[in-house]
Amino acid sequence: MKIIIADPSGFCFGVSRAIELAEQAAREHGAVQTLGKIIHNSDEVGRLEQQGVHYRLDASELDESPVIIRSHGETKRVVEGLKQTLPVVIDATCPFVHKLHHEVEKYSADHRVILLGNKDHPEIIGAVGWSRQDVSVVSDLSELMALDLNDEPTVLLAQTTLREDFFAEAEAYLKSRVSQLVVENTICSATKNRQQAAVELAKQVDAMIVLGGKESSNTKKLVELCQMYNSETFSFENSTEINVEEFKKYDIIGISAGASTPRWIIDSVVETLERKAGVTKHMDNSLMKNLMEQSSFIVPKKNEVLKGKVVMVKDDAVVVNIGYKADGILPANEISNPENKPLEELFPIDEEIEVLVLKREDAEGEVLLSSKRLRSRKDWEVLEEKFNNQETITVKVTEVVKGGLSAFYNDIRAFIPASHVDTGFVRDLSQFVGQEIEVGFLDFDRRKNQIVLTRKEVLEKDLAGELAEFWEDIEIGQVVTGTVRRFTNYGAFVELGPTDGLLHVSEIQWGKVNKPSDVLKVNQELDFKVIDFNRDENKISLSRKQLVPDPWAVIDDNYHVGERYDGKVVSLTDFGAFIELEPGLEGLIHVSQISEDRVEVPGDVLNVGEEVVVKILDIDKDERRIKLSMKEL
Template sequence: MKEIIRADHSGFCFGVREAIAKAEAAVREYDKRIYSYGPLIHNKQVTDRLEKKGVRVIESPDEAECGAVVIIRSHGVGKRFYEIAEEKNWTLIDATCPFVARIHDLVRAADEKGEQVLIVGDANHPEVQGINGWCGNSAIIVGNSQTIPDMEAEHLFVVAQTTIPKRLFEGILEELKKQRKELSVNHTICSATENRQQSCMKTAQQVELMLVLGDRKSSNTKKLYDISKKYCNNTYFVENIEDLPLKEVEKCNRIGVAAGASTPECLIKEVIANMSENTLENNEMNSMDALMDEIEKSLRLPRSGEIVTGKIHQVTDREIIVNLGCKKDGIIPSDEITLEGDQKLTDLYHEGDEIQAKVVKTDDGDGSILLSKKKLEIGEHWDEINQALEDKSNIEVKVVRPVNGGVIAAYKEVSGFIPLSQLSDHYVENVDEFIGQTLTVKVSRVDLRRGKAVFSHKQYLNEEKNKRIAEIWEGLSVDDVVEGTVMRFTDYGAFVDIGGIDGLLHISEISWGKLKHPQEVLSIGDKIRVKVLSMNQEKGKISLGLKQNQPEPWSVINEKYDVGQIVNGKVVQLKEYGAFVELEPGLDGLVHISEVAHKRVGNIADELSVGQEVAAKILEIDQDRRRISLSIKEALDEMPQPEEEVSETYEEEAEPADVPAEEAAMEVEETSEEA
């Protein structure tokens, strides 16, 4: 008995599935020639089928006329292509894989900042060529660690082709680090690719023979083949059913199957079915069995819920009659097909077209089988929702109506529930503001048996916020000066928003002078420029400084102050030996008690008070010891006095203060150190 093991994550990835869905929708929507710039995906079976439906592959923009409908392939294109599309007035259908589109955004932003972009990937692959087109084709492209060129740039902005092996990417990064390059690394390998490669490797290790299904032009399929060959020497590349090595298959009992991201499900199922049914002994019976199957099929009626395929026999504005190859025809009423605007059935479907639908009833009362395209689409929409849950990708839903505890939102023909707590990243008091809005959501839960889905807009918002925060962390460095907004205060400082991340501006880093509370110089909402003092991404902490934007007062004191100069200041501290006067934040001078007045002062508090504005003369500046000696009485001598206020002249010198000047100076030094 043969055992066939299908590798997990095989077949169409999310990006390929979306690209094909957009192409199929375009065929239905536009009644004219549709072009695909390059093969939509790297699979000839799929592109041939689309071509039969009217999607023609072009290799140059010159091949499409002005006003044409053009599909951008899943591999993406460069910026110049969009400019050409606008010049030629094309209707663009962008089927670029979301993961590739994200790389375009990263590269464009890096190029605008003047950074040197380095792409790890195949220079001849259309995805890499498209990425390069978003940085003016100036990127350095590296295919392996042996082809790294000499580079003048010290800083490199690194991205990867989505389908390259992770080991290759990491090996090139190691080589770049050996060259002492400063790297901004963006891990852009698609998770679906990595999962597909891991499951291929795991399957290849378990089997006697391995089949890798897909197009030989597909980069990711060729990489699966290389991986499989490494672990199972008996590996075969199967592009179509004719490539299936039945004689080799017959010799083995455990057979593995892996498929590239652009391999259609029909090929995978066809290969597995052929291996299950074919042996060397029964090959001769195949034609007879096929004939018997056809006879049996013509007699058997499909069951309710079954998905059937047939050819259109007749189309009217009311219904479509389908030949199902059995004794009854199928009928699809117009209300079982999704029509938009003024569309008619005869606009979309024609005699001889192949059509797929879901069986509603095996007898509609008139001897025909009742079919529905809508119910089939709903099934497909459920598949898309389920895939979004597995891929952790985003979908867009429209909020339809409020219900207890949240809202109902529709994804195409499927309704799901968004709990009130998942509507936003902040508290929602009234859901009415969301009704009618289209929201991007994550799929939280799917119950196919009960037909229920739960969505979360909050998860999407948090993910986007985390992406922005990660980008901010990547773009920040110690000593950078950035603009921020004062958000809130604590006793020990202020928290400043610097573009999505809060940094702490400690009270000691706000001013060169002493502050009791940040509110003395800052207000909520103030826009300020701060310096990044330290960063700890693991703990999510950033320390900021404001005072660093101004020179430290003592470092430039000789540029602003001279001995003999009369200065104004504010009394900030009283001691028994004198008063400290603040000339500016971070710069205090001492007025010894003997320099306060021309009379003997016993208690300095009788003459001065904290907060009082005074004028004083600079007696001495000692920059090394950080001391300034001031005199109020000498400043009074030099200031003009009104005639009626002639100062009293003392014949005797004022008695010295109780505290000697040398002891006061020692305490000044201690006070300065505390400050």
């Protein structure tokens, strides 16, 4: 006896992918749950239970553990509901089924939707749930013919596991009845390939065994097709159902298996037949790559940029559906993540992202991706353009290195020579570490990965611009705000933005000032009046004093003969004491006016700096003299 296994047969990639996602999630989270059986194969469902993948009959049984949306997919409402209520939802919907959902949702906006398939199958229930209007689900030609067809825009879609011949018949019928018909063949290539391989094999063998779950729709269709070409077709779920004695009469037995039948079940059937029925040889090329299946997907090429959808986020990688038979893996070290954020925060499930293909099919059969290198590639392009246009960029300084600073533009490293960090010499470069600074380019060589930057030139350019604007705006009499920066014997220098002005000691206030630091403080921010400037010599003269009137000019308003005022002793002579009533306004108390008692010299009873109360005896505005008395208070 000889056994031939159809190629392909057994797990399709959609089911493999869903099971891998579930197993990975169970390993990571301890236990996960699926809404309904993940596949229509109770043996495999039982095996997965042991791995921590538990199935729930309906949503009311769900607990807080991560939920896997199985490859059949769910209605839009269920998907959204799960995402709102459970912390972790892993969407393992097969990309072919996703495509069906997409077509249903898109066309149902303005087309009648006719969907060929079994209305009770979970895939069809899920797909109908993406429609914006009622969907006509028909399972055979008679149901299709019974539809009340108007000549309205109509789309024809199919369950992914539908028989091709039924789809072709339905298409021909509808084309004769509906002029505005759109046909989208949503049957998946895995189904087509299994059906073709099973039919070809059924024609050549004495008997066909079709392995698969009793509820599996694609298994049922394989059985139907094989029976059309070989009346000796039998369907089993696993090896325990096979009565080997009945197969001893056949010379050649073919085996096919539905898309939800795991490899280990096929192997155990072969092994049972080999052991009990004396099989001499079995041919198995079902593990060969199925080029037909691949051809319905994009085939990622190295260095290609693709769009994909995040399907799962692990601690060290993001799983991305890139529309290929295998998922793409975006490892953490290929993600730009300078702030070291958790990957779930950076990659929400279902988000569409752009990735660069590094390698197709690594040892685990996955496609290795990078988002960091893609970003870096784009960043180099941006930098090159900025360099060519002589524009500035903002970089983050990361460390002091030999001869300057190291800085990053996203993930691209650049160098800033110490002499180009500032307009002057910088003693301590470490003050810039951690800062974001604006810089221009000194050198750019993409081939050598070399970028040299200058902050100095940017500052100088900015300063020149600010200075020009400053001189444009300045006027005599203008009041400006400045910061006192340093003192000299003759005044104080005040920073006015791009340049400094001089406040002469005589312009600090009305009245005498011995030294500027008696009245002003360094870093004090004050208003000043511009009293003179010379742009060519870069000189500006400022005054604080002229911000207020000369006290002698308004003395009549503020001081009256015979009234008492507070004052301060500012100097003493033999003939009297000088009293400051306010800065710039002093009067004299003659020694005879200090007290009722005889005073030899004022210093006997008064001290410089002492606060006193005085009475004004006389005001002479012409001579700028005020006579005061303490005796006549």
